Amino acid sequence: MDLGTLGAGLGAGITVLGAGLGIGRLAAAALEALARQPEVAGDARTTMIIAAALIEGVALFSCVICMLLVVMK
Amino acid sequence: MAGNNIYYNQSTEHGNNPSPTTNQVQANQHVVNSAHGHGQLAPGDVFPTLLSSLGNHRHISFFNADISELPVIIYDSKVGFHTYASSSSMVNQKLFTMHQDAYGHFHPPIRRASDNQPVSMDLSVTSLVVFEWIAIIVVLFLFGWVGRKYKKNPTKAPSGFQNALEFLVVFLRNDIVYPNVGSVKSAKTLLPYFIGLFCFIFTCNLIGLIPGGHTATGALAVTGALAIIAYFVINITAIKEAGIGNWLKHLLGGAPIWLCPIMIPIEIISMFVKPFALTIRLFANMTAGHVVLLSLIGLIFFFKLSNGMGVGLAITPISVGFSIFMYLLELLVALLQAYIFTTLTAVFVGLAIGEHAHEEHAH
Numbered sequence: 401m402d403l404g405t406l407g408a409g410l411g412a413g414i415t416v417l418g419a420g421l422g423i424g425r426l427a428a429a430a431l432e433a434l435a436r437q438p439e440v441a442g443d444a445r446t447t448m449i450i451a452a453a454l455i456e457g458v459a460l461f462s463c464v465i466c467m468l469l470v471v472m473k
Numbered sequence: 474m475a476g477n478n479i480y481y482n483q484s485t486e487h488g489n490n491p492s493p494t495t496n497q498v499q500a501n502q503h504v505v506n507s508a509h510g511h512g513q514l515a516p517g518d519v520f521p522t523l524l525s526s527l528g529n530h531r532h533i534s535f536f537n538a539d540i541s542e543l544p545v546i547i548y549d550s551k552v553g554f555h556t557y558a559s560s561s562s563m564v565n566q567k568l569f570t571m572h573q574d575a576y577g578h579f580h581p582p583i584r585r586a587s588d589n590q591p592v593s594m595d596l597s598v599t600s601l602v603v604f605e606w607i608a609i610i611v612v613l614f615l616f617g618w619v620g621r622k623y624k625k626n627p628t629k630a631p632s633g634f635q636n637a638l639e640f641l642v643v644f645l646r647n648d649i650v651y652p653n654v655g656s657v658k659s660a661k662t663l664l665p666y667f668i669g670l671f672c673f674i675f676t677c678n679l680i681g682l683i684p685g686g687h688t689a690t691g692a693l694a695v696t697g698a699l700a701i702i703a704y705f706v707i708n709i710t711a712i713k714e715a716g717i718g719n720w721l722k723h724l725l726g727g728a729p730i731w732l733c734p735i736m737i738p739i740e741i742i743s744m745f746v747k748p749f750a751l752t753i754r755l756f757a758n759m760t761a762g763h764v765v766l767l768s769l770i771g772l773i774f775f776f777k778l779s780n781g782m783g784v785g786l787a788i789t790p791i792s793v794g795f796s797i798f799m800y801l802l803e804l805l806v807a808l809l810q811a812y813i814f815t816t817l818t819a820v821f822v823g824l825a826i827g828e829h830a831h832e833e834h835a836h
């Protein structure tokens with residue numbers, strides 16, 4: 401196994417760490433907002449999904465880079 | 474590779490090499506390139522073989538049965554414009570060449586026979602294009618059918634599938650397009666686009682989950698095309714809504730004029746990053762699920778080939794269990810990604826319009 405593959409694996413792991421932390425914090429904040437003000441449920445959900453999609457998008461960028469490291473060596 | 478001996482003895486029965494020992498590497502290549510491993514594989518080749526079924530193919534197949542080869546359309550600066558009914562008829566005409574693997578499947582790039590250079594443009598119909606057409610036909614059929622029901626009985630309450638589609642359209646209108654786009658006039662104009670976008674992406678995603686189907690949205694070309702359309706929709710709506718002058722002013726991002734050397738490049742980059750992010754998000758989400766699913770199924774074959782039948786059988790329930798879980802997750806992702814692509818496009822349209830309206834107030 402070469403260093404590129406190792407780097408790709410580590411990179412995917414670190415990406416997941418960051419994305420998980422980000423989306424976890426986001427969900428926690430949204431739940432808190434929902435618990436305090438149940439009447440904004442719809443708005444909070446939409447905003448949360450959009451923000452989660454943006455975080456996920458960045459995470460997927462790096463996953464694609466990791467995949468390229470393995471595929472295109 | 475440790476397992477060379479295991480499979481090339483059998484794989485040569487597909488190839489035309491009389492002496493396998495001298496052509497070992499070539500035989501390897503044939504089996505790895507093929508999407509359908511009829512022969513026995515080395516454990517290390519299980520995953521590449523499975524994953525090769527994800528890409529774009531020059532033939533339509535249902536599981537292992539090849540149904541038909543697809544037409545080839547080539548434009549080349551030297552030889553000109555050519556169309557062929559199939560890859561094999563193209564190769565038979567001897568004007569272009571294409572790599573053919575041991576199972577008779579063709580693999581790009583197409584090359585000129587005269588100087589062996591790749592052709593300038595390969596516009597061929599590929600398997601993903603066919604599955605896009607299937608998705609388009611499904612959407613048109615469903616909406617045409619339901620639309621005819623409304624035309625026949627405009628006052629009757631909707632029933633059956635009509636209810637489902639009406640719920641979908643009303644949801645898209647009231648929860649995605651109108652609140653996010655902001656301007657009612659533009660929202661009304663753009664509503665058919667958003668409904669079409671959502672239904673097309675959702676149908677493509679779902680067709681990929683039917684066994685034997687392919688996910689057209691799992692290709693960068695398809696998601697890229699969708700994002701380019703979104704890019705034009707966003708900017709043309711913004712220009713129509715606010716005028717070309719305000720649209721150009723928007724490039725300043727509301728900053729003072731002396732900041733323009735920094736602001737204009739940033740705003741122009743951000744204009745292109747939005748559709749680029751849309752492209753990658755949809756592509757990566759649809760591909761990642763399939764890669765995980767195929768890897769989980771591949772584990773069965775990997776363990777069978779490397780550790781014997783018993784271990785393969787033992788791993789099967791675990792593998793299938795995880796696969797079912799992933800499959801259900803993918804059903805959710807198929808809906809969620811269609812929703813996110815539509816919502817984000819609507820949000821971007823709203824942002825583009827909203828900022829102009831804001832600037833109009835400022836002046």
